[in-house]
Amino acid sequence: MRWLVDVVAIAACIWWERTKVPPGLRLVTSSRAPARGRRRGRVNGVITVLASRPEMEARVLSALERRAVVRVTATWAELQQVIRGTRPLAVFADPLADETGDPDGHLVRFYRDWQMPVILYTPLTPDCAAYLLHLGQAGIRHILFHRFDDDWERLNEIVDSLRPPHSPPRSPPPPRSPPPTSPLLVA
Numbered sequence: 001m002r003w004l005v006d007v008v009a010i011a012a013c014i015w016w017e018r019t020k021v022p023p024g025l026r027l028v029t030s031s032r033a034p035a036r037g038r039r040r041g042r043v044n045g046v047i048t049v050l051a052s053r054p055e056m057e058a059r060v061l062s063a064l065e066r067r068a069v070v071r072v073t074a075t076w077a078e079l080q081q082v083i084r085g086t087r088p089l090a091v092f093a094d095p096l097a098d099e100t101g102d103p104d105g106h107l108v109r110f111y112r113d114w115q116m117p118v119i120l121y122t123p124l125t126p127d128c129a130a131y132l133l134h135l136g137q138a139g140i141r142h143i144l145f146h147r148f149d150d151d152w153e154r155l156n157e158i159v160d161s162l163r164p165p166h167s168p169p170r171s172p173p174p175p176r177s178p179p180p181t182s183p184l185l186v187a
Helices: 002-020 054-064 076-085 103-113 126-138 152-161
Strands: 046-050 069-073 090-093 118-123 142-146
Touching: 046 054, 046 076, 054 069, 054 118, 054 142, 054 152, 069 076, 076 090, 076 103, 090 103, 103 118, 103 126, 118 126, 142 152
Parallel strands: 046 069, 046 090, 090 118, 118 142
Antiparallel strands: none
16 A cells, blocks of 8 residues: 555656646657748749739748749739749749639649649638649649748748659669778789
């Protein structure tokens, strides 16, 4: 019976020690997420943006302009011209930005025919539901919703996860040559 009292006393001491430290100050060593504000490496290339709202453009610019050249466009024709001129690393596009320019057709062509990494960046409204369903069936998988999951970390995480399809796959290192034999060790 004494051992039960000892176990309860040990548990109470551990609980007491843990409640002294506020939860925000605990160090979690298993987290692999980079700290906010941590500078990431520069990405060589261009990122194009077609957004329906100026605050969406500003969000992408503030998160990515130090890492890559960010080209902001206003219409689908302008976006297509930028893509033809420079092979961008990523295309952040809002289907609601220029509805007169056939957003479905352009985005499917960018993704399937030209093999561009397309990220749908749109406000969460009932108007975008049909576009999201159609583009999801076309194979586009990256979606960011304005004011919900478009923070600095998420934008950088998506750019880091994309590898340009036009870059060649990494080749294995060349085989090592055998070490030279010394004339003194030859029998």
